[in-house]
Amino acid sequence: MHLRRLLPLAAMLLLAGCGSGRIAATAEQTTEPTASQTAQPTVQPTIQSTTQSTTQSTTQSTTESTTQSTTQPTTQPTMGSTTKPTAAVTVTENWMLRLANRTHPIGEYAPPELTTLKNGVQVDSRMYPALQKMFDDMRAQGLKPFVREGYRTYAQQVDIMETRIRSYRSQGYSEQKATALAKDYVAEPGTSEHQLGLAVDI
Secondary structure, three states: OHHHHHHHHHHHHHHHHHHHHHHHHHHHHHHHHHHHHHHHHHHHHHHHHHHHHHHHHHHHHHHHHHHHHHHHHHHHHHHHHHHOOOOOOOOOOOHHHOOOEOOEOOOOOOOOOEEEOOOOOEEEOOOHHHHHHHHHHHHHOOOOOOOOEOOOOHHHHHHHHHHHHHHHHHOOOOHHHHHHHHHHHOOOOOOOHHHHOOOOEO
């Protein structure tokens, strides 16, 4: 009698134990994965990616740009510009020592200022006081000098050369021979001291 009563009770206990094991197993499967899957992937990657990328990029870009832009451009060019001269030094030529001849042509040079004498001849104004003193000394000794030729322009020298060439051509010389003879007698344009305004024919 007692065994018949205990067998159904044992069977019920076994069934109850198996059911509770399934519930525990399902509970473990549902609780553990959700905790590990939801907590780790959503928190860690977001914090690392946002903080590291933003801090590194912002700090590097701001520090590098500010240090490069503020220190380099303001110091180096300023020092270089103050120590090295920007323009070449020009040497002023002494007008009294200037040469004009075939080896020292002067092009179409003209004196900066001219003085006109009583007979209309012009000379460089810078040499007129010395010319006047020389003439005064000559007159004091009984001489009567006068200036026949003074300053001539480049164009006037060209005209004198061409006139001399035509004169030789009219005598039967070829163009080449007439030019060579004219150069022996007349200074080529740009090589005459009369163009300086410092030479005079007295």
